[in-house]
Amino acid sequence: MLQSHYPYFARKEAPKDEESYNAQILIRAGFIEKIMAGVYAFLPLGLRVLRNIERIVREEMDTMGAHELLLPVLSPKENWQKTGRWDSLDVLFKLNARDKKEYALGPTHEEIVVPVGQKAILSYRDLPLGLYQIQTKFRDEPRAKSGLLRGREFLMKDLYSFHATVEDLESYYAQALVVYKKIFSRLGLTALQVEASGGTFSQYSHEFQVLTENGEDTIIHCPACGFAQNREINTQQEGDACPHCGKPVHVSAGSEVGNIFQLKTKYATPFGLTYTDAQGATHEVQMGCYGIGISRLMGILAEIYHDDKGLLWPESTAPFRVHLVVLYGQDEAQNKLLQEKASALYASLQSHALETLFDDRMNISAGQKFAESDLMGIPYRLVISQKTGEKVEVKKRNEQEMNMVDFSDVIQYVSIKQEIDMTQ
Ligand code: ATP
Ligand code: MG
Numbered sequence: 168m169l170q171s172h173y174p175y176f177a178r179k180e181a182p183k184d185e186e187s188y189n190a191q192i193l194i195r196a197g198f199i200e201k202i203m204a205g206v207y208a209f210l211p212l213g214l215r216v217l218r219n220i221e222r223i224v225r226e227e228m229d230t231m232g233a234h235e236l237l238l239p240v241l242s243p244k245e246n247w248q249k250t251g252r253w254d255s256l257d258v259l260f261k262l263n264a265r266d267k268k269e270y271a272l273g274p275t276h277e278e279i280v281v282p283v284g285q286k287a288i289l290s291y292r293d294l295p296l297g298l299y300q301i302q303t304k305f306r307d308e309p310r311a312k313s314g315l316l317r318g319r320e321f322l323m324k325d326l327y328s329f330h331a332t333v334e335d336l337e338s339y340y341a342q343a344l345v346v347y348k349k350i351f352s353r354l355g356l357t358a359l360q361v362e363a364s365g366g367t368f369s370q371y372s373h374e375f376q377v378l379t380e381n382g383e384d385t386i387i388h389c390p391a392c393g394f395a396q397n398r399e400i401n402t403q404q405e406g407d408a409c410p411h412c413g414k415p416v417h418v419s420a421g422s423e424v425g426n427i428f429q430l431k432t433k434y435a436t437p438f439g440l441t442y443t444d445a446q447g448a449t450h451e452v453q454m455g456c457y458g459i460g461i462s463r464l465m466g467i468l469a470e471i472y473h474d475d476k477g478l479l480w481p482e483s484t485a486p487f488r489v490h491l492v493v494l495y496g497q498d499e500a501q502n503k504l505l506q507e508k509a510s511a512l513y514a515s516l517q518s519h520a521l522e523t524l525f526d527d528r529m530n531i532s533a534g535q536k537f538a539e540s541d542l543m544g545i546p547y548r549l550v551i552s553q554k555t556g557e558k559v560e561v562k563k564r565n566e567q568e569m570n571m572v573d574f575s576d577v578i579q580y581v582s583i584k585q586e587i588d589m590t591q
Contacts, residue, residue, distance in 0.1 A: 168487070170526040176200065176210045177542060188381055189466035190314030196478055196542045198469075198486075205311025205319030212543070213465070215486035217322065220354060220464050221301050223483060224324050227350045231342060233297030233326055238279045240303060244269040246278040249437045258306040272305035277430070277456065280327045281438045288452060290443045291331045295339060299326035301461060313383055315466025316422055322461040330453040331442060333431065340371075340429055343457050347375055347425050354464060355472070355481030358424055359388055359395040371429035379470045382422035389416045422467055423460070430454040478544025479565050489516055489523040489581055490545040494533045494552035501553055509551045512559065512577065519578050547581045 176197035185191050185201055193199045198213035209217055225235065241262075247253035253261075253271070260272040273279065280298060287293055304323045311319050326343075330336040344360065351358035358375040374397065376386050385398035389409035394416070403410075405418045432451040435441070440452045465484075472479040482488065493509040495502045509527065516523040524545060526536055533552075540548050541564070550560040558571040561580060572580050 168524050170524055171528045173524070174211060176212075177539060185314070186312050187314030187316065187466075189316060189469040192473055192478060193315070193466070193469050196544070198465075198478075199315070205308060205317065207315065207318065207462075209462075212486045216465050216468070216480065216484050217461065219484040219486075220461055221324075223353045224301065224350055224459060224461065227346050227353075228297075228299050228324070228326060231297055231326075231339075231346055233299045233328075235300060236283075236298055237300050238273070238276050238283065238302060240273050240305070242271050242273055242279050244271065246282070247271050250278055250434060251437075252278065258308060260305045260307050273302070274304055274306045275323075275456075275458070276300070276302070276325055277327065277434045277454075281434045281440050281454075284327065284329055284452075285438065285440050288329055288440070288442050291445060294329055294331045294442060294452070295335055296329040297326060297339075298329075299324060299457075313381065313466070315462050315469075316381070316383065318462060321463065324459040324461055326457040328455040328457070329440075330455070331444070331450070333453055336429055336431070336453040336455050340427065340455050343427055343455070344373065347427065347457075347459070350459065351375060351377070351424060353483055354468070355483060356424070356464075356467065359386065359421070360393075361386060361388075361395040361397055361421075362400075371431070373427050374423050375425035376421035377424050377467050377471070378419045378421050379467055380420055381470055382420040382467075384421045384423060386419055386421040387416050388419065389414055422463065422470075424464055424467060425457070425459045427457040428455060430456055472544070476538070477542030480544045480546060482546050485544070485546050487522045487524040487545045489521055489547045489549060490526065490540050490543070491516065491523050491549045491551070492526040492536050492540060494536065494550060495529055496553050498553075505551055505553065508574075512549070512551065512574065515578060516581075519582065521578070521581060549577065549581070 178195060181191035181194040182201055194201060198210055200208040200210060202208055244253055258274055262270045264270060284298060301324045303320060305320055308317055308319050311317050328339050356377050358377050361374040361376045386395055387401045387403045388395040391414035392412040394409050394411040403416055406415045409416050431453055435452045435454060441449045442452055443449055468484060469478060472481060491513055493505055513523060513525045544564055546564050548562045558573055559577050560569050561572045562569045
């Protein structure tokens with residue numbers, strides 16, 4: 168991508184009414200734009216990050232044999248009345264239409280996926296079945312002050328699983344726990360597996376929490392044995408004895424990146440979702456649901472991966488892998504040569520599928536180019552200037568050190584994948 172043709176959304180200051188760190192830095196760096204409280208636009212750079220998060224989630228959903236579909240955002244009132252959530256779900260956005268009917272904007276999709284799934288589930292042969300989507304959700308959140316961590320419109324991955332028996336649901340659920348850890352690890356995040364708070368499903372539900380200063384949840388956790396609980400059920404204080412191993416617990420702020428539930432027959436019952444077994448007898452279908460906050464994850468990455476100069480994307484989610492920066496001088500003949508060298512390197516990076524933003528802009532100072540590059544947070548910065556001669560200056564965003572690398576070695580240098588495995 169040529170930066171001279173790339174829309175420039177970065178700006179000196181985030182809007183005054185934006186309180187959250189993640190939205191402030193993402194707005195300043197030109198990744199998102201605030202439309203109103205809890206509602207953001209994803210700009211070209213931000214969308215690239217979102218797509219990378221989605222790609223990792225999709226790849227891991229595939230390993231579970233789940234099938235992607237796309238359910239509507241707009242849904243009929245009747246479905247929500249069937250489960251009682253038209254009245255009980257306080258965050259449900261409701262709409263009146265000109266046909267005098269009422270509708271809901273989907274905050275989650277059990278009410279829609281159950282009747283859809285029913286069409287594919289006739290007998291035990293059709294089970295298990297996993298259906299998922301990556302879809303915009305709407306929730307009338309009372310306090311939308313945490314930027315991407317709490318949107319009133321946000322992107323979620325929601326998987327729903329359907330099973331003939333509770334045992335089959337349990338084994339799928341156990342597999343989901345493993346896959347979820349893998350997803351967060353590939354994103355460069357350490358997620359604690361937290362026993363979920365209260366409610367009807369507490370034994371059958373887990374949250375995944377990333378510890379981060381501006382998270383809205385409070386997590387009591389034990390680094391010694393891995394025990395972790397949400398404050399909503401645990402009143403322990405910093406240093407109290409861990410109920411599992413007796414070592415001191417820590418109390419930290421966290422943000423929930425995923426939540427999984429064994430729904431059992433909670434939604435099958437109101438919709439009459441059944442299957443027939445080998446003997447022809449009818450049974451209710453057992454279900455599980457598994458959410459991941461896609462756009463919240465982008466906010467969490469910004470909260471965790473930054474320094475005082477800007478963002479520091481992990482390689483797996485960075486908008487580009489390489490930022491190629493050419494610095495022009497006063498001499499026109501020299502500049503032409505620099506332009507040729509940089510263009511050749513750009514072509515080579517592209518032919519090796521190394522996603523590159525090429526800062527080919529003229530009349531912009533080196534200082535400004537570097538400041539913008541640091542703010543954007545692309546993992547590798549390559550500089551070509553009169554000073555670099557027959558070499559390329561390579562600097563990783565998260566390191567201070569610069570290396571002079573031969574043109575012929577640059578591709579190999581920036582190709583080494585550094586996917587962090589946070590499960591270790
Ligand atoms: P929270 O406890 O944070 O309100 P939740 O338990 O209501 O979330 P779920 O219904 O389990 O959320 O949704 C699945 C995932 O979607 C959550 O784990 C979270 O990562 C994400 N999510 C939920 N609400 C929001 C929101 N308002 N903005 C952004 N992401 C959200
Ligand atoms: Mg939750």
